[in-house]
Amino acid sequence: MENVLCADCHMYSAEGPPRVTGHEFKPKPEACAVCHDGGAPPQMDVAQSAAKILELKDATHDHLYSAAENVSVASSLLLLSEEHGFPQTVRDQALSLFELANYSLIFVEADGSEGVHNPTYARDLLNFSNEKANEVISLLATGSVQGKLKDGSGNAIKDARIMRDGYVLVITTANGSFAFGHSPGVFTFDVVKDDRTLGEISDVEVVEEETTDLGTVNLPLVADDFGLYVLIVVSTIVIVAIALVLYGIRIRKA
Ligand code: HEC
Ligand code: HEC
Structure with a gap:
């Protein structure tokens, strides 16, 4: 409102009683009525001004x-x-x-x-x-991608991270399932568990506002896993053998 000053609305004062000083800086509907009741359009008395403030x-x-x-x-x-x-x-x-x-x-x-x-x-x-x-x-x-991660023997792969460019998009649940949102396009995602790459889910097409259901995604146990398995079995055999030899020595001494 041109030529209407802050003080016109915010510092309405009246001799009263009750006396109003306007020092609270609170705009009062009485202030609106000074100009709008019989003056500038729209025509408003005090009650209509109060209603107008609420309406606005x-x-x-x-x-x-x-x-x-x-x-x-x-x-x-x-x-x-x-x-x-x-x-x-x-x-x-x-x-x-x-x-x-x-x-x-x-x-x-x-x-x-x-x-x-x-x-x-x-x-x-x-x-x-x-x-x-x-x-x-x-x-x-985005579009969404969902599916279920299983290993070569059909067991669910849980707690695996599905990643792209260093971002963890989702972590698989106890039954290996996953769902995440992604920008549209064709992408390859890495599957990582305990800092080892289990494999990748390649050429996934993501469609805006749609869900791409990959169903069961099989990731055969990779060489890394097999190596670790062999290492554990071999070292267990070696430890047991050493224990048996030491035990034998003790029996012979006794
Ligand atoms: C046409 C009347 C009118 C004019 C002119 C006016 N105001 Fe207001 N102002 C109001 C109303 C009505 C409110 C809402 C008050 C409420 O919610 O209780 C308000 C609210 C405010 C608030 C927020 C108060 C709070 O409690 O948060 C500030 C700050 C303010 N005005 C500053 C100004 C300044 C500075 C000017 C001058 C540049 C100005 N006003 C001009 C009517 C006016
Ligand atoms: C100092 C006088 C003055 C005071 C006080 C005043 N107005 Fe106005 N108001 C005017 C004038 C003059 C116009 C018309 C010119 C314009 O639109 O710029 C106007 C226009 C309006 C309009 C129409 C605006 C539009 O764009 O159509 C509304 C609504 C309005 N006032 C509400 C209020 C309310 C609510 C208060 C109290 C919080 C208030 N006015 C206080 C002078 C005043």
């Missing part, structure tokens, strides 16, 4: 909630975007859009009047925020 706030809240919700979804997608495997260029673009969305939202929130200071501008900013947040959301939309 309510309208702002509706826009604020939906913008805030989308900005928060956009924010979590952005945080996961590297892990989800989106290229740097897409992530940079998403970040600039997110900044516009977030800044516009914060602008309205931080103003503190819940839209009363400038209802039209507040609504436009929140619509803009919503729009930009939705652009981030569609730019960073």
Whole structure:
């Protein structure tokens, strides 16, 4: 409102009784009525002014909630975007859009009047925020991949990490199953357990908003595992043999 000063709304004073000094900086509907009851349009007495303030706030809240919700979804997608495997260029673009969305939202929130200071501008900013947040959301939309990991003998491989580019996308559950979100495209994922690579799940096609079900994924026991197995068996035999020899020596001495 042009030519309406902060003090006009925030420092309404009256001789009273009761005497109102306006020093609380609290806008009173009585202040609105000074200009709007019989003066500037829209026509409002004190009660109508009070109702108008609530109405303006309510309208702002509706826009604020939906913008805030989308900005928060956009924010979590952005945080996961590297892990989800989106290229740097897409992530940079998403970040600039997110900044516009977030800044516009914060602008309205931080103003503190819940839209009363400038209802039209507040609504436009929140619509803009919503729009930009939705652009981030569609730019960073993922697909899902799911399946069950088993070894050569058909046993579930649990606690295995499914990884790409050093990111742990998911850890398999007790029955070997897994599900995770990823950017669309064709990818190869590594399967790692206890710091050893068990193998890879290659050429997985991820489709936006869809689930790629890989069913049972068999990873035969790799050479590394077999080597370890042989080592354990051989060293057990050697330890037992040494123990028997030492025991024999003791019996003979006695
Ligand atoms: C048309 C009347 C009007 C004018 C002019 C106005 N305000 Fe407000 N202002 C309000 C209303 C109504 C609220 C919401 C008060 C509430 O929620 O109790 C508010 C809220 C605020 C708040 C938030 C208060 C809080 O408790 O968080 C601040 C800060 C503020 N105004 C500062 C200003 C400043 C600075 C100016 C001048 C540049 C100004 N206002 C001009 C009506 C006005
Ligand atoms: C100092 C006088 C003055 C005070 C105090 C005042 N207004 Fe206004 N208001 C105006 C004038 C003048 C206009 C019309 C010119 C304009 O829109 O810039 C207006 C316009 C409006 C409009 C229409 C805006 C639009 O864009 O259609 C609303 C709604 C409004 N005021 C609400 C309020 C409320 C609520 C308060 C109290 C919190 C208040 N005003 C306090 C002078 C005042």
